Amino acid sequence: DAKTTQPNSMESNEEEPVHLPCNHSTISGTDYIHWYRQLPSQGPEYVIHGLTSNVNNRMASLAIAEDRKSSTLILHRATLRDAAVYYCILDPQGAQKLVFGQGTRLTINP
Amino acid sequence: SQTIHQWPATLVQPVGSPLSLECTVEGTSNPNLYWYRQAAGRGLQLLFYSVGIGQISSEVPQNLSASRPQDRQFILSSKKLLLSDSGFYLCACARNYGYTFGSGTRLTVV
Numbered sequence: 001d002a003k004t005t006q007p008n009s010m011e012s013n014e015e016e017p018v019h020l021p022c023n024h025s026t027i028s029g030t031d032y033i034h035w036y037r038q039l040p041s042q043g044p045e046y047v048i049h050g051l052t053s054n055v056n057n058r059m060a061s062l063a064i065a066e067d068r069k070s071s072t073l074i075l076h077r078a079t080l081r082d083a084a085v086y087y088c089i090l091d092p093q094g095a096q097k098l099v100f101g102q103g104t105r106l107t108i109n110p
Numbered sequence: 111s112q113t114i115h116q117w118p119a120t121l122v123q124p125v126g127s128p129l130s131l132e133c134t135v136e137g138t139s140n141p142n143l144y145w146y147r148q149a150a151g152r153g154l155q156l157l158f159y160s161v162g163i164g165q166i167s168s169e170v171p172q173n174l175s176a177s178r179p180q181d182r183q184f185i186l187s188s189k190k191l192l193l194s195d196s197g198f199y200l201c202a203c204a205r206n207y208g209y210t211f212g213s214g215t216r217l218t219v220v
Contacts, residue, residue, distance in 0.1 A: 032207075034207075034208055036208070036209075041198075041214075041216075042213065042214070043200045043202070043211030043212055043213055043214050044154070044200075044209070044211050045211070046207075046208040046209065046210070049207055049208060087153075087154075091208075097142075097144065097156055097159050097169075098144075098156075098208075098209060099156060100146075100153050100154040100155075100156075101153060102152075102153045103153060
């Protein structure tokens with residue numbers, strides 16, 4: 001399974017942008033980059049995914065490096081409800097399973 | 111859209127007792143289904159996945175088993191629980207992109 005590396009924890013302030021990095025140097029050409037987040041005592045929630053181009057949705061933006069060896073999840077204006085563990089996962093096209101790493105625990109300060 | 115039902119939300123069981131956790135899915139047919147476990151303060155560990163009725167793949171050898179008796183039903187079982195089986199159990203369903211997760215069952219083995 002292709003591996004991702006994320007910082008264990010990050011901290012930011014409310015109403016400021018947050019940039020969550022993820023390294024995936026062994027990514028292959030058909031691997032999609034997925035982001036999930038898990039709020040306390042809940043199941044993970046899909047955030048966003050992409051392959052090569054940057055992606056935007058109502059929750060976040062995904063910036064993918066040109067060589068695809070890293071990506072950044074961007075929360076444009078963090079709220080207290082964004083405090084969660086964020087997981088960056090590679091999803092090989094056609095794969096039957098997602099393997100989660102340890103993720104980044106994001107703390108938002110009021 | 112897909113909906114995953116998991117029950118119970120919390121469960122306290124003595125060591126050596128049996129276990130049966132049920133997951134049912136609505137809003138889709140012939141889904142890939144998954145059981146994950148999350149120990150306290152840890153990441154998600156994939157336990158089992160199923161691509162169809164009666165088809166189970168095990169990711170981690172242990173005293174747990176899974177069954178899929180119907181298309182949208184996935185069951186996690188144990189004949190004799192161990193203390194190490196404590197954790198947060200999550201059922202997930204694959205969709206066009208990414209997964210939908212259930213709300214989880216928090217199991218405490220005492």
